[in-house]
Amino acid sequence: MFPWPLRHLPGPHQEMFRHQKAVKGFIRQEIMRHKLGAPEAPKDFISCYLAQITKAMDDPVSTFNEENLIQVVIDLFLGGTDTTATTLRWALILMVQHRDVQERVQQELDEVLGAASAVCYEDRERLPYTCAVLHEVQRLSSVVTVGAVRQCVTSTRVCGYPMPKGTIILPNLASVLYDPECWETPRQFNPGHFLDKDGNFVVNEAFLPFSAGHRMCPGDQLARMELFLMFATLLRNFRLQLPEGSPRLKLEYIFGGTLQPQPQDICAVPRLGSPSPGPRAECL
Template sequence: MLGISEFLVALIAFLLTVQFLKLQWAGRRLPPGPTPLPIIGNLWLLGFNLHPETLEKLAQIYGNIFTLWLGQCPVIVLHGFQAVKAGLTTNPEDVSGRPTTPFFKEKSTEKGIVLTSGHTWKQQRRFGLTTLRNLGLGKRGLEQQIQEEARQLVEHFLSERGQPLDPSLAFSRALSNIICALVLGRRFAAEDETLQRLLAANACLIQSASSISERLYNTFPWLLDYVPGPHKKVLSCHGFLHCFAKEEIRRHKESGIPDEPQDFIDYYLAQIIKCKDDPTSTFDEANLIQVILDFFIAGTESTATTLRWALISLVLHPDVQEKVQKELDAVLGPSQLICYEDRKKLPYTNAVIHEIQRYSCIAPVGVPRQCVKDTTLLEFPVPKGTIILPNICSVLSDPQQWETPRQFNPTHFLDKDGNFTSREAFLTFSAGHRVCLGEQLARIELFIFFASLLQAFTFRLPEGVTEINTERILGGLLQPHHYKICAVPR
């Protein structure tokens, strides 16, 4: 007769076998992929991370559409330009949802724009786009704000007198202030304590995304809710941002809603009143809080990270830096104010900015999508609720689309006559219905900041330093390690 210990071992083995067979049955019609283990799925194979190199190796084995199991949840990965384009644009409405993983639920409570689906997402996104345009996106007013932040950034670099500096905080501060001006109607001084806490909390959330702690939380939420660890710090950072947004809303309410709204919160509070009798309205304070967080989280670190990679590219390719400066000098001169419209006269500069975005690929898989209905992806039937991961890095390094995909080469965006040319495979901002809401803002910021810095400085490694770390830190974004660089006034 079996003892208690033998019985428990047999029971566990039986349950694991049942779980294994259930996974096999559930995945029988899904695209091929590595065999999942009970409970943890393929997390062991991935090292609990979705690293671009790992996804590349799996695509070589299983093809341009394959299935991974993150715990007990199947995830379909799209690899390469053709698969990503077809998967996101053939039936864009079908894959326009967001997954409601335990970690996402804890942070967003299904509010806002970035992590919502269906009616809420459509209504909030539409209002967000309209309001950004009302606040000057694509017009001279907002461009002047960006130019002012670029000017202050240049002044900050000048104050260092060519000595080694870490540009990370300065980039984040400048870009955060643009969001503050749009959303709050005010900017913060560089030394402001609230701004420092905002940036620290924002960085914490970006670094936590797609981390091991997030994967573990999604797999064992019932356990990690009661266990200390990095996930607790992440939730604390989110709580700080939530309180900050709530306080800003309170300040706006106390000031009264103006006849002529000055910022996003003004417009949103007016919309809440306008729609108070509409039963289909999703405009309320909870959604406003999350939209504010969406703007800060998505609108600061992505562009700041791209600029950090930009300076690395410049010191590694001084010939490219010199050529950009010669074009700027010839077309604009040493002191003319940079406008976004100038990109049309600066094809090489524009090409370099695009190549920095392509080559650095800061968002490996972006924010996951979810099927909102039964659909078909590349001839595979995919049930409603399935999570889709478009591998954006694989698009930006697809050898069928780029002449030298593994090399930094601005001529990817130039024709034979030296004119700037756009590329269909440049999907930095994703594709389909959930293309990045802030794409136009990011493009304007990148161009004005990059051109303003190259107009004023030559960037070099500090004396005695012969190389710079180009390894990528995996998180919500692929960030570079902190480094110091010399901004030598021209």
Template sequence: MLAFFLARTQFPPGPCPLPVLGNLLQLRFQLHPEKLSQLTRTYGSIFTVWLGSTPVVVLNGFQAVKDALVTHSEDFADRPVTPLFEDLFGDKGIISTSGHAWQQQRRFGLTTLRGLGMGKKVLEQRLQEEAQYLVEIFRRQNGKSFDPHVPIVRAAANVICALVFGHRFPHGDPFFQELMKAIDFGLAFVNTIWRRLYDAFPWLLRRLPGPHRKIFRYQEIVKNLICQEIQHHKRREAKDLEDFISCYLAQITKRKDDPVSTFDEENLIQVIIDLFLGGTETTATTLRWALLYMTHHRDVQEKVQKELDTVLGPSRVISFEDRKLLPYTNAVLHEVQRFCSVISVGAVRKCGTATTVQGFSIQKGTIVLPNLASVLYDPEHWETPWQFNPGHFLDREGNFVINEAFLPFSAGHRVCLGELLAKVELFLVFTNLLREFQLQVPEGASGNERDYIFWGTMQPQPYKICATPRLGWFPGCPRKDSLKTAKMLRDVLHSSPSPTL
């Protein structure tokens, strides 16, 4: 007991922990960004909370996060291995690894995604097609109220499918549905009391039944599904390296005689899981917030649509480069990402070498948690942090400007691998939907834009919208190219074939 309390003196001050439980009761078994921000009033921008017997140093506000993740980026490039992640992922993949394995897998992942077109026209074309699938699904609602959650998540997931597997899936495909269930459950589980209990008392939870067992069952299902796709790729005739799996299999062969290579099929499976975890729910949730904000800020929606109509006109295919011509639309999308703060608190880091952050000594091996929400709402860097205000990203002349405290993708060596992909996807889907539809709240609907569910991400409460075709667009003044595209999409959406696995 004495040793436990003496250990507290080696870390920044924080709320007094209880024996065994630490601060879990006080935190209600959640690392909620608002609760962590409240603690700054008492303990300052850097403090320590105890998850059971494990100390976690929390960083709050832009200056503290910047000092650690940017100024001392190399010192905080490692990832701690929590008991749950150790049992789920082992030492495989990108998200939960460190050192040589992480460097090899991340470098290959980034290089391969770029080679497959991330940030280039070939990928942009795929994203434009996926945006049109979504437009067609919205149009089929005929202006009636509907929940956009499922089609948006499936669209985001199919973007990753196209990159990883080389093809998209019809929404009714059994493979695709199982994958979606697994992703939904995994992301929801990471912020439950059961996850905190597992990490605090792994020796007990490994032996007890409970909801935590379900995540391991889903993990096996997803691994088996991905293995089927890998085997399908192996049976195909050799072609150009057209997707992530084919590129990775080629890398395994290329590096088979390298004694320090970490490229194998187990790593391939886990990297694919990481890509889905990092690139599906966060992007989809941001898009759901974006549509919700547009229904609550009709003036903002109208300004975006006016800018799209004036600059691009009715028939031009929207390109990611067009964001430079659309300062207001670009500002709105950035404000959506700031205001919804999807990631809430960032993923934990581990101090790889002893260092100092804002006067506090951080020992080697210390777990550090950047509260990204506190950066996106930092009153020293945002004029109206608790209001949806696109003006945060506009100068007096209406030109787009970036704010250094805009860190929705984290920062430093562990910045989100798919940041560029997410930006392109958000822009193309958002602008295509806003150009085609007037979005509004169904008559009699209740709720507001600040209602959320705190899971692995900050998600909006379930809501419905009405997407009414804009005057002069579908169906009043159809464009020939759009009608052709719509017919093609309807044929695909109603088709049943899925690739043979």
């Protein structure tokens, strides 16, 4: 990923290599822990991958090995950490901007979950409006506007245009997420994009924040679970608002690897009757 001379040149980038070494060390420890544990049916990604390494030991062209396992785990960490955290930050900002939507989500959470001690991922089936709001956050924030670079392995045609073998492809995800032919109000926050006339949650085929096809984000299911559980738990327990005397919300993004919101304070005020105790407000 980085030209090899960078590893031998002094500078602040060396800290990145130290962090990379630490992450690899942690993953190696987890792999060793799995290998030393009692034999049992694979129950997580590392144990499944180790089982596949064992199956492919006699295959001379197999790419299943521990070094690739380490890199795949790193990809899952890096691919999900920044995008999930950024999407959640946009969700908090949009809930402060649209107080009516925030209150409606909280009303649905209260009515459906009642006195339950925690939000479960299975609860999403009974929370159509909450799911619609979270999907609309992902659509409108579009933290990754352009998908990963791809290359045609064979000549083909797309929408009538020839794509010779070796053509470099940059999928423009934002063009789909903001397409006026697919969304009623493409540039406005509108949870109704994911609700039918009866208020049931519906999936729009143009919703592609994780890209599509065989090379779509491998951590999309993990990201969906993380976003739902964190978003629902936060809104169930806290009322989100700007600190007193704070200027207006900063809605302009910072362009980088992902479209980041600008740093700003948001107060999380505990809601009366929420399952989580505590009388103090927290700034996020």
